[in-house]
Amino acid sequence: NAGVTQTPKFQVLKTGQSMTLQCAQDMNHNSMYWYRQDPGMGLRLIYYSASEGTTDKGEVPNGYNVSRLNKREFSLRLESAAPSQTSVYFCASSELGEGGNEQFFGPGTRLTVL
Amino acid sequence: GQSLEQPSEVTAVEGAIVQINCTYQTSGFYGLSWYQQHDGGAPTFLSYNALDGLEETGRFSSFLSRSDSYGYLLLQELQMKDSASYFCAVGTGGFKTIFGAGTRLFVKA
Numbered sequence: 001n002a003g004v005t006q007t008p009k010f011q012v013l014k015t016g017q018s019m020t021l022q023c024a025q026d027m028n029h030n031s032m033y034w035y036r037q038d039p040g041m042g043l044r045l046i047y048y049s050a051s052e053g054t055t056d057k058g059e060v061p062n063g064y065n066v067s068r069l070n071k072r073e074f075s076l077r078l079e080s081a082a083p084s085q086t087s088v089y090f091c092a093s094s095e096l097g098e099g100g101n102e103q104f105f106g107p108g109t110r111l112t113v114l
Numbered sequence: 115g116q117s118l119e120q121p122s123e124v125t126a127v128e129g130a131i132v133q134i135n136c137t138y139q140t141s142g143f144y145g146l147s148w149y150q151q152h153d154g155g156a157p158t159f160l161s162y163n164a165l166d167g168l169e170e171t172g173r174f175s176s177f178l179s180r181s182d183s184y185g186y187l188l189l190q191e192l193q194m195k196d197s198a199s200y201f202c203a204v205g206t207g208g209f210k211t212i213f214g215a216g217t218r219l220f221v222k223a
Contacts (some may be wrong), residue, residue: 031209041216043201045210059154059210090157102162
């Protein structure tokens, strides 16, 4: 089992460019999440999907969109990248989302916006 | 607003015991989790407390007091590989989790 996989691992964008970060999990989890982590800070929730077919905003959703393509895959899209979106992006999944218990994280995508 | 407070850095020697505290102020509370993250790596789950008391998993233990909005992670028999950042996180309900800023643990020989 690969767990949670993310692509790409690294990306450099120019201001205004768009891109989609891909995430997939093979643990048959219902809930999936996108976080960003800035230097010296904890993770902040961007969007989450409680189950296939549903998505909801987290703490910092502005400038992002998501798609829960199927139970396995949850993508994050930046329509017009800004330097403030330079960060490390982590995708996560959990079997039981309500309650905030164990989440499994992917290896992250390191994004730089120039 | 919602906040989790934990020390920014802790230093301890190999073989010692270290405690990392976390106090929280959130609009909802379902449980307190702890995650470990090595530099350049992904967070990995360590423990979860939904009820008051101590949970033990090998060298790691986690404690929760809901009445005090307080918890801690206890690491025993410290090893060099325990040098990492440790995050507390609160499940606030509705599938949302708030993370603290993290405590960087330095283990010295």
